[in-house]
Structure formats: C-alpha cells, structure tokens
Amino acid sequence: MRKNIEPSALARDARFNRQTTEERFADLRDTMEIGKVDPKAEDVADRARRRMHGIFVGEIQALEGAGRTAFDFGTDEVPYELKLDMARQCWDEARHCEISIKLAEHMGGELGEYVEATTLFEAACHKDPVFRLAGVNRALEGLAIDVFTQMREFGEEMGDPILEYCEDYMLADEVTHVRMGSRWLRAVTEDDPERRAAALEFQKVVDGLFNFRGQRGEEQDAPIRLARKFRKMAGFSDGEVDHILETSLKQRAELASDRMAASILAEED
Numbered sequence: 478m479r480k481n482i483e484p485s486a487l488a489r490d491a492r493f494n495r496q497t498t499e500e501r502f503a504d505l506r507d508t509m510e511i512g513k514v515d516p517k518a519e520d521v522a523d524r525a526r527r528r529m530h531g532i533f534v535g536e537i538q539a540l541e542g543a544g545r546t547a548f549d550f551g552t553d554e555v556p557y558e559l560k561l562d563m564a565r566q567c568w569d570e571a572r573h574c575e576i577s578i579k580l581a582e583h584m585g586g587e588l589g590e591y592v593e594a595t596t597l598f599e600a601a602c603h604k605d606p607v608f609r610l611a612g613v614n615r616a617l618e619g620l621a622i623d624v625f626t627q628m629r630e631f632g633e634e635m636g637d638p639i640l641e642y643c644e645d646y647m648l649a650d651e652v653t654h655v656r657m658g659s660r661w662l663r664a665v666t667e668d669d670p671e672r673r674a675a676a677l678e679f680q681k682v683v684d685g686l687f688n689f690r691g692q693r694g695e696e697q698d699a700p701i702r703l704a705r706k707f708r709k710m711a712g713f714s715d716g717e718v719d720h721i722l723e724t725s726l727k728q729r730a731e732l733a734s735d736r737m738a739a740s741i742l743a744e745e746d
C-alpha cells in the first residue's frame with residue numbers, strides 16, 4: 478500500500494458525485510436561507526437529508542483519513558499511542574458510516590443523492606500529521622459537533638427519536654475525536670511552538686471556510702449553531718470558539734454587502 482497518497486487518488490464507485498472544493502465554496506445556494514434546517518420550512522425534509530448526506534460523506538472521508546494517518550507515519554514521526562487513537566477513530570467512523578446509510582434510508586434519501594466535496598480528505602492528506610489533527614480532528618470534526626448537536630435538537634423537535642438518538646450517539650464519539658486532536662496537537666508540538674502556531678493557523682483557515690460565509694453563529698436560529706459546551710469538553714478554549722464566531726459574523730456582514738452591491742448593479746442594468 479502506498480503512503481501519503483494524493484487527495485485525487487480517493488477511490489469512489491459510480492454512486493458518488495464528486496464536487497471540487499472550489500465548486501463547493503463557490504456555490505452559495507447552501508448559504509444562509511436555504512442552508513438552515515428549519516422545521517417550519519416547506520422543504521425541511523430535503524434540507525435535513527442534504528445536511529445528513531454532507532455528514533455521511535464526511536464520515537467516510539474521516540474513516541479514510543484516520544486510517545491514512547495511522548498508516549502514513551512511523552513511530553519516529555508520531556507517538557504509537559496517536560496511531561492507536563487513529564485506529565480507534567476508524568472503528569468509530571466505520572460505525573458512523575453504517576448509521577448514516579441507515580439514517581438516510583430512514584429519512585427517505587439515498588447514497589449519492591447529493592454531491593460529495595472532498596475537502597476533509599484533502600486536509601487529511603497533509604504531509605504534516607499535526608496539520609491533519611488541526612484541520613480534520615479539530616476544525617472539521619468540531620463542525621460535526623456543531624451539526625450533530627443541532628440535528629439532535631431538530632430530531633427531538635420533529636418527534637423523531639431515531640434521528641435524535643443517532644445524532645446523540647455520533648456526537649459523543651465526535652467529542653472524543655476532537656479531544657484526541659486537541660491532545661495530540663499539544664503533545665506533538667510541545668517543544669515546537671512555531672509548528673503548533675502554523676497548524677492552528679491552518680485550522681483557522683479551514684474553520685473560516687466552513688463557516689460557509691457566515692452560517693455559524695450562537696443565536697438560537699443560526700443555520701449552524703456553535704456547540705460551545707461540547708467544544709470545550711473537546712479541548713477548545715472560549716477564545717477559540719469566540720474566534721470562529723467573530724469570523725463568521727464578519728463573513729455574514731460581507732456576504733450581505735456583496736448581495737446588496739449585486740442587487741444595485743442588477744437594478745442599474
């Protein structure tokens with residue numbers, strides 16, 4: 478088996494429809510209004526299925542990424558216990574894939590119904606394992622904590638105990654995965670503050686992208702609500718959560734002004 482494969486080498490069968498990271502972030506349809514899984518929206522079932530499909534493709538990539546990290550690095554590069562944690566994560570993510578497939582059926586959806594962006598796997602192919610921990614375990618699995626917390630409440634609100642329990646189960650594992658990221662990022666860079674700072678900077682870039690131009694917030698009806706309590710259980714500081722929030726609010730204001738400028742230009746035409 479080859480080590481350190483290119484992100485483009487990710488294998489998929491014909492059921493999957495890949496979208497590039499550039500396409501994913503150029504597509505604003507998912508931003509703000511229709512991105513929100515709003516119980517009152519007419520197309521709420523579709524919104525919920527789309528969000529859970531996005532989570533499902535993240536689960537497979539997290540499985541593949543954790544497997545890569547366990548395999549790509551020797552014990553001269555990472556502690557053996559880090560590799561064991563990545564192996565344990567594979568086990569969890571494999572279960573999450575199974576849960577997600579069954580949950581999609583339960584929600585009336587199917588595999589490949591929505592596109593798959595492979596940004597998570599791209600971050601999981603970084604040549605430095607510390608960047609993988611920052612970009613995948615902390616930034617993207619941190620996003621999973623936000624989404625699972627919110628979808629668990631959504632399941633409760635919709636009177637769907639299957640959705641609620643699935644989300645609760647996966648949320649517990651994701652808190653563990655983010656905590657692993659926090660722990661190993663700190664441990665591996667203990668004597669290398671520059672490497673730690675660079676990895677945390679990379680995490681901020683990934684977090685900024687996955688704010689989806691301002692979808693994350695802390696207000697009750699935010700399209701994606703930051704799960705501060707669970708993030709803190711997973712090793713985030715309040716300052717780190719505040720930074721994601723402030724960045725998101727800034728992006729939201731920029732998006733609103735971009736849209737206003739676009740509508741003025743359209744009126745002038």
Ligand SMILES: [Fe+2]
Nearest residue numbers: 536539570573
């Ligand atoms: Fe997962």
Ligand SMILES: [Fe+2]
Nearest residue numbers: 539618651654
């Ligand atoms: Fe995970």
